[in-house]
Amino acid sequence: MSSSIVKRLTEIVGEENAITDPLTLMAYSFDASENGEAPSIVVRPGSTEEVAKVMQAANASGTPVIPRGGGTSLAGAALPLKGSIVLDMTRMNRVIEVSRENLTALVEAGLKLKSLNDSLGEGLFFPIDIGSPEAATIGGMIATNASGIHSPMYGSTGDRVLGLEVVLPSGEVVQVGSRTYKTVSGLDLKRIFIGSEGTLGVITKAFIKLAKKPSRYVLLVGFFESDSDAARAASKIIASGLRFSAMEFMDKDTVEVASANGPAKSPDTGAALFVEFIGETEEGDAAREAENAMVECRAKRVIVASGEKADNLWKVRTSVYEAISRIYPPFMQLDPSIPVSRIPEFLSALRRISRMHRINILVYGHIGEGVLHPTIIADKRDQKEIMRARAAVREILKEALKLGGSLTGEHGIGALKSKYVKMEFTPYELEFMKKLKQILDPKGILNPGKLV
Numbered sequence: 001m002s003s004s005i006v007k008r009l010t011e012i013v014g015e016e017n018a019i020t021d022p023l024t025l026m027a028y029s030f031d032a033s034e035n036g037e038a039p040s041i042v043v044r045p046g047s048t049e050e051v052a053k054v055m056q057a058a059n060a061s062g063t064p065v066i067p068r069g070g071g072t073s074l075a076g077a078a079l080p081l082k083g084s085i086v087l088d089m090t091r092m093n094r095v096i097e098v099s100r101e102n103l104t105a106l107v108e109a110g111l112k113l114k115s116l117n118d119s120l121g122e123g124l125f126f127p128i129d130i131g132s133p134e135a136a137t138i139g140g141m142i143a144t145n146a147s148g149i150h151s152p153m154y155g156s157t158g159d160r161v162l163g164l165e166v167v168l169p170s171g172e173v174v175q176v177g178s179r180t181y182k183t184v185s186g187l188d189l190k191r192i193f194i195g196s197e198g199t200l201g202v203i204t205k206a207f208i209k210l211a212k213k214p215s216r217y218v219l220l221v222g223f224f225e226s227d228s229d230a231a232r233a234a235s236k237i238i239a240s241g242l243r244f245s246a247m248e249f250m251d252k253d254t255v256e257v258a259s260a261n262g263p264a265k266s267p268d269t270g271a272a273l274f275v276e277f278i279g280e281t282e283e284g285d286a287a288r289e290a291e292n293a294m295v296e297c298r299a300k301r302v303i304v305a306s307g308e309k310a311d312n313l314w315k316v317r318t319s320v321y322e323a324i325s326r327i328y329p330p331f332m333q334l335d336p337s338i339p340v341s342r343i344p345e346f347l348s349a350l351r352r353i354s355r356m357h358r359i360n361i362l363v364y365g366h367i368g369e370g371v372l373h374p375t376i377i378a379d380k381r382d383q384k385e386i387m388r389a390r391a392a393v394r395e396i397l398k399e400a401l402k403l404g405g406s407l408t409g410e411h412g413i414g415a416l417k418s419k420y421v422k423m424e425f426t427p428y429e430l431e432f433m434k435k436l437k438q439i440l441d442p443k444g445i446l447n448p449g450k451l452v
Contacts, residue, residue, distance in 0.1 A: 001040035001083055005061050009043050009085065012053045017044040017091065028086045029079075031071040032132075033332075033416055036079030039066065042086040048165060048173060048204040051087070055202065056171030058085055064445050065169075067198035069140025070112065072132040074333055075414030077144060077197045077450055087202060089139055095119050096205070103210045104162065104179070109139025109203045120210065127154040127211040131321060139203040144412040145195035149318070152368045153245035153278060154211060158194035165205035166193055169441040179207055192436070197412050198447040200440045214278040217245065218287050219310035222275075222294035222302045223268040227251045227363070228344040230271040233297035234367045235340050237275060237290050244290070246276040247368025248317050251347070254324070254362045254375075255316070262323035264315035268301050273367070274317055282306055320364055324375060328360070331378035331389045332416070336400035337409030340370045349399040350374055357392040359385070371409035397423065413451045421452055 010018040019025065019042040029038040045051045058065045064084040071078050080086050089110035096106040098120065105126075107116060114133040117125045129148040130136055136146070142164070147156040154160070163177030177183075177190035193201050224230040234247055250258065250272045259266035266272065273294065277286045282304050294302050305313055324330060338346045347363065354361045365372035374396050378389035397407055397420050407417055407424050421430065433452045437444070 001063065002061075005057065005063060006041055008057050009041060009054060012050055012057070013043045013045050017046070018042075019044070028068070028071075028088070031068075031073045031076060031078040033074050033076040033079070033414065036076070036415070037082040037084075039080040039084045039086040040082075042088050044088045044091045046091045048167065051167045051202055051204055052171045052173055054085070054087060055167050055169055058445055059169055059171060059443060062443050062445060064448050065202075066447055067139075067143070067202050069110065069137030069143075070132065070135035072136045072140065073144065073411070073414055074335075075144075075408065075411040076416040077412055077414035077447075078140075079415045081448065089137060089202075089204075092204065098124075098210075100124065103212070104207060105210055106205060106207050107138055108205055109137060109142070111138050112136065113138065113141065123213055124210050125213050126160070126208060128157050128160065131318075138206055138208070142194055142203055142206055143196060143198050147366070147369075147371075147410050149246045149248060149366065151366065152247060158191070160209040161190060161194060161206055162209060163207035164190045164193055164203055166201035166203055168201050169443065169446050173204075174201075177207065181209070195412065197414060197451050199437060199451050200446065202446070214245075216281070216306065217276055217278045217310065218280045218282050218284065218304065218306045219313055220275045220287060220290050220294070220302060220304050221267075221313050222273045222291075222299040223270045224273070224297070224299050225270050226298070227271040227347050229298045230273045231343040231347060231367065233273055233294045233299065235343070236293045236297060238340055238368065240289060240293065242286050242289060243277075244275050244286075244368060245278040246274065248274040248365070249367035249372070250317060250320065250364040251362065254320060254364045257327065257362060258316055258320045258323040260323075261326045262316065262319040264312055264319065266316050267303060267313075270300065272316070273299075274314070275368075317364070324362060324377075328362075328377040329380070331376045331380065331386065332393060333373050333375045333411075334393065334396055335365070335371055335373055335408050335410040336397060336405050337369070337371050338400055338403050338405035340367065342403045342405075343367060343370065343372070346372070346399060346403055346405075350396065353392050353395045353399070357388040357395070359389050359392045361392070366410070369409065370405070394420070415449050418450060418452065
């Protein structure tokens with residue numbers, strides 16, 4: 001990178017917010033997935049105007065720009081390239097306004113999820129409960145259309161976005177969407193940027209829908225000897241039409257690892273199915289119907305709980321990634337989406353792939369929406385094992401698509417899955433996405449190598 005570009009970027013954001021120290025740059029060379037290249041400079045803008053000027057300077061010189069929030073991507077969405085500019089958005093972290101009457105808020109994109117919810121106080125929250133609220137930013141969540149355990153009730157991040165302020169690669173600032181819950185005036189342009197992984201524009205502000213915190217809920221946890229029986233119970237509950245707020249799955253090996261290494265012990269062994277109903281009681285009709293469905297699918301034990309007991313049961317599930325990481329640094333965690341009725345077939349395929357490639361695969365996830373996390377365990381120091389793990393990744397994704405699923409239901413494509421997109425999309429779909437990128441980013445400077 002030329003000294004003139006470094007000088008210009010430093011003038012825009014100030015010397016204290018332009019980082020060129022090699023050791024600090026190395027810390028920006030990776031996200032939660034794996035290592036990339038160290039960028040040439042990290043800039044930390046404090047306003048939309050500064051973002052626009054950075055993009056103008058980068059566009060004029062053809063320098064790649066990598067937008068970055070909390071660096072929590074498990075798909076490599078924030079991995080930089082050599083010679084690139086990392087645009088660290090975390091200084092833009094204000095809650096600009098909150099309307100308790102309309103349950104809405106206007107926030108800057110670098111605001112962390114936990115900081116937003118802490119600022120809202122009692123009664124309100126932004127209900128997308130991802131696994132890294134202390135680090136993940138609202139802008140990053142929108143750019144990846146993040147979702148969480150309670151997505152069956154509250155939707156994905158994009159479902160709660162009403163309007164956006166976006167800086168285009170040219171430096172132009174645009175407003176898309178509205179401040180209303182519903183509008184059908186013209187094309188819904190905000191949807192172009194939701195889930196675009198920072199490849200089409202830099203999100204700087206978001207107008208979002210909040211929610212009231214629930215006053216009570218009931219949780220059922222069923223334990224099964226067979227992973228497939230737990231999956232069949234999930235499918236049966238979904239087909240019944242019950243309106244659950246969360247439905248989570250852990251295979252029997254994952255339950256064992258989480259119980260041994262997490263903050264809470266599982267009260268039983270085997271595969272586990274968690275089903276939650278907000279506003280219900282332990283004696284309610286929904287809880288009874290879900291319990292009956294589990295028993296019919298050969299659950300060996302069903303626990304029905306509320307209050308503190310339910311909170312403690314949830315910890316077995318919510319701490320699972322941390323528990324796995326304590327003893328098995330995961331090589332890669334996938335997030336394919338599969339039709340729920342076909343998940344038993346997918347679980348059988350995972351067991352076959354595990355045996356074939358001699359790779360340990362732990363499985364858990366948001367079964368209520370058909371999104372599972374096959375977590376591949378491999379020693380990165382063992383190149384032969386890594387080669388087997390990479391082969392297993394391709395086989396897992398092929399199997400998900402074969403069953404009518406998708407490559408990703410939560411983490412996005414990023415850099416790690418970009419090589420597989422041709423497996424899912426038709427040539428027409430790929431060409432359409434590339435043309436849209438060309439229109440908005442003709443020089444291809446925004447987050448190159450991601451998505452398509």
